[in-house]
Amino acid sequence: MDLKHNGFPVPSDYFGVLWALSGIKDLLILEHGSTGTCNFNAFNYMIMNRQSPKGKLFSSGMDEDDVVMGRDEKIREAIVELDRKYHPRIIALVATGVTSMIGLDLKGIIEEIQPTTSARMLSFPSGGFAGDYTTGIREVFGSLARNIAEDCTKEARSNDASSWANPCTVNIIGPTIDSFNIISDLAELERMLGLMGVRVNTVFTCNTDVEAIKNLPCASLNLVTRDIGLEAAAILKERFGTPYYYGLPFGVKGSIDWMKDIAGILGIGLDKRLVRAELERYGYSILELVNFLQNIDHLRAAISCPFDYSSGLAAMMRDEWGINPSLIVLPASPIGPQRLNREANFGLGKDVRLLIEPDSWTLQDAISSMNPHIVFGNSYDLQISRNVPIRIHAAFPAFDHIYRYDGTPFVGLRGHAYLTQTIVNLLNQNPEVFRN
Amino acid sequence: MSIENKCLRLSELPDDGSLAATAHAKYPGQHCSFRAVAGTVPLIKNSYALLFGPAICLYNAKLSMNMRSLTSDPRPNNLLFVNYSQDDIIFGFQEKVRVAIFQADQEYHPEVLFLITSCLQEIVGEDFDACIDEIRPSVKAKLLTIHTENFTCEGAAPGVENMFKSLFELMKEQPQEERTANILGLWTSTARKTELVRLLSGKGVRIKNVIPSYCTPSELEEAPGVQLNIVLDQYGLPLARMMKEKFGTNYIYCRKPYHPDSIEEWYQNIASALNIDLSVEVADLKKKTEALREKARAALAGMTCAVSGISGRPFDLALLLTSIGIEPKAMLMQTIQPEDRPDIQSLLNAGVDPIVFRGDNSLQNEELLAELSPDISVGAFERSSLARMGIRPVILSTSNYLLGFESTLEVMRLLMEGIPGIEALLYKEKILAGGEC
Numbered sequence: 001m002d003l004k005h006n007g008f009p010v011p012s013d014y015f016g017v018l019w020a021l022s023g024i025k026d027l028l029i030l031e032h033g034s035t036g037t038c039n040f041n042a043f044n045y046m047i048m049n050r051q052s053p054k055g056k057l058f059s060s061g062m063d064e065d066d067v068v069m070g071r072d073e074k075i076r077e078a079i080v081e082l083d084r085k086y087h088p089r090i091i092a093l094v095a096t097g098v099t100s101m102i103g104l105d106l107k108g109i110i111e112e113i114q115p116t117t118s119a120r121m122l123s124f125p126s127g128g129f130a131g132d133y134t135t136g137i138r139e140v141f142g143s144l145a146r147n148i149a150e151d152c153t154k155e156a157r158s159n160d161a162s163s164w165a166n167p168c169t170v171n172i173i174g175p176t177i178d179s180f181n182i183i184s185d186l187a188e189l190e191r192m193l194g195l196m197g198v199r200v201n202t203v204f205t206c207n208t209d210v211e212a213i214k215n216l217p218c219a220s221l222n223l224v225t226r227d228i229g230l231e232a233a234a235i236l237k238e239r240f241g242t243p244y245y246y247g248l249p250f251g252v253k254g255s256i257d258w259m260k261d262i263a264g265i266l267g268i269g270l271d272k273r274l275v276r277a278e279l280e281r282y283g284y285s286i287l288e289l290v291n292f293l294q295n296i297d298h299l300r301a302a303i304s305c306p307f308d309y310s311s312g313l314a315a316m317m318r319d320e321w322g323i324n325p326s327l328i329v330l331p332a333s334p335i336g337p338q339r340l341n342r343e344a345n346f347g348l349g350k351d352v353r354l355l356i357e358p359d360s361w362t363l364q365d366a367i368s369s370m371n372p373h374i375v376f377g378n379s380y381d382l383q384i385s386r387n388v389p390i391r392i393h394a395a396f397p398a399f400d401h402i403y404r405y406d407g408t409p410f411v412g413l414r415g416h417a418y419l420t421q422t423i424v425n426l427l428n429q430n431p432e433v434f435r436n
Numbered sequence: 437m438s439i440e441n442k443c444l445r446l447s448e449l450p451d452d453g454s455l456a457a458t459a460h461a462k463y464p465g466q467h468c469s470f471r472a473v474a475g476t477v478p479l480i481k482n483s484y485a486l487l488f489g490p491a492i493c494l495y496n497a498k499l500s501m502n503m504r505s506l507t508s509d510p511r512p513n514n515l516l517f518v519n520y521s522q523d524d525i526i527f528g529f530q531e532k533v534r535v536a537i538f539q540a541d542q543e544y545h546p547e548v549l550f551l552i553t554s555c556l557q558e559i560v561g562e563d564f565d566a567c568i569d570e571i572r573p574s575v576k577a578k579l580l581t582i583h584t585e586n587f588t589c590e591g592a593a594p595g596v597e598n599m600f601k602s603l604f605e606l607m608k609e610q611p612q613e614e615r616t617a618n619i620l621g622l623w624t625s626t627a628r629k630t631e632l633v634r635l636l637s638g639k640g641v642r643i644k645n646v647i648p649s650y651c652t653p654s655e656l657e658e659a660p661g662v663q664l665n666i667v668l669d670q671y672g673l674p675l676a677r678m679m680k681e682k683f684g685t686n687y688i689y690c691r692k693p694y695h696p697d698s699i700e701e702w703y704q705n706i707a708s709a710l711n712i713d714l715s716v717e718v719a720d721l722k723k724k725t726e727a728l729r730e731k732a733r734a735a736l737a738g739m740t741c742a743v744s745g746i747s748g749r750p751f752d753l754a755l756l757l758t759s760i761g762i763e764p765k766a767m768l769m770q771t772i773q774p775e776d777r778p779d780i781q782s783l784l785n786a787g788v789d790p791i792v793f794r795g796d797n798s799l800q801n802e803e804l805l806a807e808l809s810p811d812i813s814v815g816a817f818e819r820s821s822l823a824r825m826g827i828r829p830v831i832l833s834t835s836n837y838l839l840g841f842e843s844t845l846e847v848m849r850l851l852m853e854g855i856p857g858i859e860a861l862l863y864k865e866k867i868l869a870g871g872e873c
Contacts, residue, residue: 001535003486003516005544008498012491030461034555035590035796036468040496047499054798054818058461063590067559078461097490098555101525128492129522379502399502 007360007380008397010331014096014128015044016136019178021092021124022056023206024213028088028119029053032060032075032104033096047399048178058082067102072109079109083117089210090148091119100127120210122147134228134332137176140205141232149216151240167266169199169219173233173244174226175206180309180378180396181403181410182206185248188412189225192255195274196263204232217242221265226308227335248411250312251320252283255413282417286321289424294434296427297322300370302385304329304363304377305395309410313376313394316416321423326370329355329363329377331395360384373433374423389430392422439803443791446767447784453772455794458801466770466796469584469595470554475500476599477582478511479623481652482547484577486536488518488529489554509624509837516540520556529557530567537568541575547653548606549577558585578653580605591770593671599648600675606653609683610661617664617710618645620672620687624837625650631721631840632666635703639712647672660685664709668692668748668839670773691775692748694756694844696725698779703840721841725848729760732848737761742805742827744768744795745816747836751779756844757814758788760851765808768795768815814851823858823865831855 018041021029031038038059045051060075075093082091093106106123114121122143126136172189175182186207190200201219202212216222217240222233224246233244245265249258256275263270290296301317303310303325310328317323333356353366364384367375375385376394379401385391393401394410409415427433444455470489474497477485487497494517504511518536520529533551540549557564565581572579580602584595600620617636619627627633627646636643645651645659660683667676667689676687688709693702700722707714740763746753754764764783767790772780783790791808795801802821805813812828822829835846867873 001518001532001539003518003536003540003543004494004498005513005516008502009491009494009517009519011495014492015495034468035462035465036471036592037492038462039464039467040471040493040500042464043500043503044496047503052818054463054821058463059465060460061457061462061465061590074460081460097492097520098559101556101559128490129525397499399499400506 002359002361004360006364006384010357011044011133012128013126013130013133013136013139014094015178016133016138016176017092017094017124017126017140018053018057018136019048019133020137020140020176020205021094022051022053022177023175023203023208024090025209026088027056027090027092027210028082028086029057029092029094030060030075030078030082031057031094031096032099032106033062034098035059035061037096045177047397049183049402049404051177062096062098067098070102070104072104075109076113079113079117079121083119088119091117091121093121093123095123095125095127097128100125100129120148132332133178134335137228138231138335141173141229142235144205144213145216145232145235145239148210148213149236149239150214152215152218167220168197168268169201170221170223170262170266171201171216171219172203173222173224174229174308175203177206178396179206179226180305180394180398181408183404183406184409185225185411185415187406188409188414189223189249191414192249192259192412193262195278196259196266196268196270198262198266198268204229216240221245221262223262226306230335248308248312249413249415250411251316251416252279252413253319254312254315255411255416258412278413282413284417284420286420286424289420290427294427296434299323299374299433300372301325301374302327302329302367302370302372302377302388303394304331304375304381306331307334309394312411316419320416321420323374325352326372327353327355327366329358329366329381332357373430374426389433390423390426392426438807439800440791440807443766443793443804445789446780446792447789449772449780449792453774453776455769455772455792458794458797459799462797463799464796466591469592469598470552471497471500472592472596473552473582473584473599474515475504475511476596476623476648477550477552478514479648479650480548480550480603480656481512481650483550483653484514484516484540484544484546484548485550485552486516486518486540487552487554488520488533488536488557489552490520490556493554494519509626514546516544520554525556525560529560529562533564533567534571537571537575537579541577546577549575549579550602551579551581553581553583553585555585558583578606593771596671597674600672601678603647603656603659604675604678604682606656607660607679607683608657610658612663612684613644613661614663615640615710616642616644616662617666618647618659618662619643620647620665620667620676621669622646622649622837622839626837630838631842632706635714635717635840636706636710636712638717639707639710639714641710641712647675664688664706666690666706670775689775692839692843694749694753694847695759696722696729696756696841696844698749698752698755699725699840699844718841725841725844728845728848729756732760732852735852739763739811740765740808741812741814741830742766742768742808742810742817743790743814744801746814746832749776749779751776751783753814753847754788754790755779755783755786756847758783758786760848762812762851764788764790765810766791766793766804768793768801768804770794770796812851819855819858819861820865823861824869826862826866826869828858828862829855 110121202208222244249255374390378395382391627649665676665687679685703718814830
């Protein structure tokens with residue numbers, strides 16, 4: 001049994017539900033549980049870039065009588081109050097562990113109260129027992145794609161020309177408020193799309209509103225940046241025929257390929273002069289930043305990030321820095337139709353270790369046995385790697401790291417420039433790594 | 437009707453001190469005992485704690501400790517986590533509990549192993565205590581169970597009291613040692629540097645334990661042998677009563693005061709219980725405090741404030757503020773203790789009758805403050821929200837771990853100096869609100 005002394009208890013689907021819903025502006029979350037659970041969340045939002053659920057998350061304040069008698073008056077009163085006072089478009093009822101265990105029927109409550117409530121009501125009844133947080137995020141994505149997105153084709157909305165599918169608009173599907181470095185990464189994705197003349201309809205769900213979710217089908221392409229968005233993209237494709245493209249741009253080649261792929265799907269040209277200007281500005285190779293006595297091909301690196309970041313970072317390090325990561329750690333197996341393939345996803349040889357959801361002891365052993373020079377990971381990974389000279393925050397949770405500023409992307413051409421510059425600066429601050 | 441007109445004045449407070457809930461949909465609400473206990477047990481040396489709960493509670497508990505590790509008062513990393521899954525609800529949890537206890541005992545070798553339950557075990561109703569009793573003879577660590585169900589109460593108090601009471605199981609009959617004392621209810625690594633400890637040490641009184649701050653289990657075993665337990669908060673009171681009943685250990689219940697006259701009386705009571713004389717030292721400190729109070733009055737008189745989240749005696753702090761010339765317009769409280777009554781009466785006698793408001797809902801608190809528009813907010817409150825309302829925050833965290841006159845001196849320093857960065861924050865919010873650049 002892993003007692004998680006040096007690691008952290010993996011957040012449950014309950015958290016995923018909260019985080020996936022929290023980026024939707026005119027939606028309120030009402031959880032049915034004791035206030036202690038809600039109060040605790042003020043803390044866990046704070047570790048995600050100092051965010052706060054204030055004004056977004058509410059508790060019904062369940063008490064002993066509610067538990068023993070299975071009463072639901074408190075949640076009903078809270079729904080009425082939220083509906084009348086704040087006029088949200090959606091109220092999402094979220095179960096906590098206690099609600100889930102006593103078996104309170106949230107859907108039944110909605111059926112009874114919906115006719116007298118202005119807000120549309122949704123329920124998420126798992127209460128933290130259905131899996132890890134990615135399960136909760138997928139549950140929300142699926143629910144919104146199935147229940148809120150509306151057909152906005154010409155036939156369906158003949159009187160509303162502005163909402164017809166626009167050939168140069170895309171949705172970004174995948175980022176939620178827990179996504180690491182999301183402010184900078186989104187800024188870079190939107191900038192690169194802007195270079196191609198492509199506008200982002202909405203970011204599902206870390207920066208969106210109910211109207212934008214209704215209008216998801218108005219975009220002509222869904223860009224999935226995180227494996228947990230694939231299911232929702234598939235639902236949108238099935239319901240509205242919107243194609244989707246999956247991948248995050250890492251490194252120079254990865255970024256150019258990403259732009260070319262999107263341009264190809266949208267049937268637009270990619271201006272070569274523009275690409276050249278971008279490369280001149282952001283495409284500097286690591287060889288241009290180190291001197292001829294600074295050898296880096298012997299450096300050992302470990303990457304401990306979710307699948308999309310791990311695979312992108314590994315490819316960039318291998319292909320553009322000449323550093324082949326010796327250890328890849330995934331907090332969870334990749335989700336979706338793609339199969340985990342060491343070679344295809346990471347270009348891994350047999351001498352490279354791939355760990356999926358390891359306990360903290362296994363991770364600690366792996367780090368100490370390979371003795372890396374560089375580690376990309378979350379706050380706990382970096383704590384375990386205390387003796388590693390170059391430690392870079394690159395994953396959630398990052399309780400000791402703030403990423404509010406929008407100029408530190410990991411993805412795209414500016415991400416390549418930022419990471420390459422950062423790694424060289426860190427190498428220079430730890431010159432012993434050139435020698436051993 | 438304005439929110440102010442819907443609120444109680446202090447003079448209208450019902451006899452039981454209860455405050456009506458301000459909303460059906462609450463945020464954030466009062467925090468739970470599980471969190472409070474998880475944050476406290478690391479203070480006991482040579483201990484580990486097994487936290488049994490669903491991932492919701494465990495993840496948040498870990499993060500709370502991690503955030504604490506980045507402060508001036510970090511807590512030792514002694515928390516271990518056992519996830520309570522749906523299968524455990526259906527098939528029972530006892531085997532998992534047993535395995536976890538043996539593993540923690542063998543891998544970490546704690547002198548004491550705290551076993552902390554959450555709401556779910558209590559609802560499922562497995563006999564947790566019987567399970568522990570069965571395991572107890574087979575492990576080296578002393579097993580102390582703390583029940584922290586939150587759905588049975590609105591605050592953290594019962595669980596925290598349970599934490600104190602669990603320590604009673606470590607205590608043994610001791611011969612009484614004159615000129616010794618324990619302090620109950622001070623939660624900091626700097627407890628032994630406080631003014632109270634310095635003054636008592638100066639008179640030959642040895643502080644044997646500050647409970648729960650960094651005592652070892654063997655020190656706690658000897659805790660009943662002191663001349664006096666000095667109980668600083670309500671959470672430690674049940675333990676003091678148990679120690680009095682079983683071991684005859686005398687106690688004095690004296691929450692932290694703020695007004696110089698109250699502090700003087702507080703010291704007199706403690707000195708009297710220990711048969712020592714602190715009058716000269718206290719007079720010196722009081723004089724120094726009153727001198728600073730005059731300076732504070734010159735700088736701050738005429739201002740208005742709201743008070744929230746105060747350690748110790750909140751209405752005595754309000755009396756101090758009144759004596760500086762700052763009018764408390766509202767007191768945002770979680771609970772009002774019966775022992776607050778004399779301070780409430782003193783405040784009313786001074787002609788001050790602030791609004792008393794249940795302070796566990798941020799949005800309602802902000803509505804009230806926006807309407808009252810006090811100059812400053814004293815205590816715990818979100819700084820950015822206050823800045824948006826043009827209210828200056830005075831955060832008392834550095835005074836929370838101090839006692840006696842030094843605490844009041846720190847409060848007055850904080851009132852006069854302001855917090856770093858506040859001018860820039862107020863400037864930004866003013867412009868964002870449409871003010872002149």
